[in-house]
């Protein structure tokens with residue numbers, strides 16, 4: 269394992285489970301000092317203890333990314349304990365699935381609040397520290413739902429499309445400070461939540477639709493997040509990278525034609 273993140277402070281939101289937890293583990297394995305930020309504190313603490321037991325450097329912090337004061341407290345905590353963050357993995361997010369006609373306004377507001385406002389607040393706080401550091405890396409989390417049409421995802425897609433658009437603008441505004449901003453658009457990833465929520469029928473439908481014919485592993489998304497967060501990705505900014513087994517590339521592919 270390399271030491272790409274030695275002497276780097278990294279904040280990973282939503283790191284109590286799923287892709288965020290996998291990314292936090294990999295960052296710590298590669299030398300990073302990781303702040304695990306999650307609304308679900310016990311989960312963040314569990315992942316944190318695993319990292320520390322394995323010899324890594326990590327601390328857990330409870331935050332609801334929708335709340336400006338809590339986000340500010342997260343960055344104060346990071347500065348005090350490890351120093352200002354060189355990298356933000358802006359991963360925390362929430363999904364919703366409801367036919368457009370049945371989508372309550374409240375669901376749209378919640379999606380925009382967690383996914384767009386939360387991403388905005390964490391990125392802005394991180395970027396203010398990164399300006400003083402003379403550079404940094406921000407990795408936002410979008411979704412294939414922000415790139416392609418689908419059914420029942422009006423609220424979620426609006427929020428993830430918003431993150432993709434915001435990523436481009438952040439990248440342009442922050443380029444003068446040597447801060448790069450990119451987004452990852454995961455496809456169907458085999459996180460614990462999906463293992464519970466996706467029926468066998470739904471899983472099989474995904475397998476048929478994905479050219480690589482399987483769900484992605486959280487570690488496979490983490491690997492791309494680490495690259496975008498590393499020094500190696502120095503000339504890459506404003507992009508959204510799909511990590512989806514070829515799902516968005518497949519377009520109008522019809523099997524057996």
Ligand SMILES: NC(=O)c1ccc[n+]([C@@H]2O[C@H](COP(=O)([O-])OP(=O)(O)OC[C@H]3O[C@@H](n4cnc5c(N)ncnc54)[C@H](O)[C@@H]3O)[C@@H](O)[C@H]2O)c1
Nearest residue numbers: 282284286287307308332333360361409411454456457459
């Ligand atoms: N897993 C997938 O198939 C998939 C597909 C497309 C996009 N994504 C996106 O990737 C990211 C990670 O996905 P995942 O499947 O690992 O998510 P997950 O649901 O497994 O975990 C999300 C984590 O974020 C935390 N969180 C939620 N709201 C929060 C808030 N307001 N403040 C702080 N923490 C909060 C949760 O407590 C949880 O620990 C999300 O942004 C998600 O939308 C995932």
